[in-house]
Amino acid sequence: MQAGLLDKLKALASTRQLSDLTIGPVLTWTTSAMLEHINKLLDVPGAKLLWGGQPLTGHNIPECYGAIQPTAVFVPLKAMKDPQVFELVTTEVFGPFYVVTEYDGELWGGLGGVPPTRKEELAPDLQQECSASGTHPTCALAASPCC
Secondary structure: OOOOHHHHHHHHHHOOOHHHOOOOOEOOOOHHHHHHHHHHHHOOOOOEEEEOOOEOOOOOOOOOOEOEOOEEEEOOHHHHHOHHHHHHHOOOOOOOEEEEOOOOOHHHOOOOOOOOOOHHHOOHHHHHHOOOOOOOHHHHHOOOOOO
C-alpha cells in the first residue's frame, strides 16, 4: 500500500461505468446481500471502507441482481486469525469488490515474508491459537499445515 497501489486501484475503479460496460450487474448476489456483506466486514475491528460501498444509481438492473459501486474494504490481516472473520474475507463476491489487507512479515514470526510450514515458525501468539488439527485460518492463508 505504501507504493501507491490503492490510489491506482481507486483511480481505475472510479472510471468503471455502466455506459461502457466496465461495470455491470452481479448475477450471483443481490445489491442488498452485497451491502450486508460490506457491513459485516466493517464490523471487524480495524476494518474500514476504502471506497465505494453504495448501490449504483440511474439504472434499470432488476433487484434480483447486484449493482454496487466498485468497492474496497480494508481488513487487518491479524483479524483474520478469527475463523469467522477468515470466512468473511474469503467469501467470493463475483463483482466489483475487493478485500484489502496489509502484510509486514510479522504475522509469520518475522521470517521475512516466508509463510510458516511448522507451528514453531508462527509468531508466539499464533502458536497458542494453532489448532491441533492444523487447520487454523492463519495457516490456511499460507496453504500449509501449522501443527
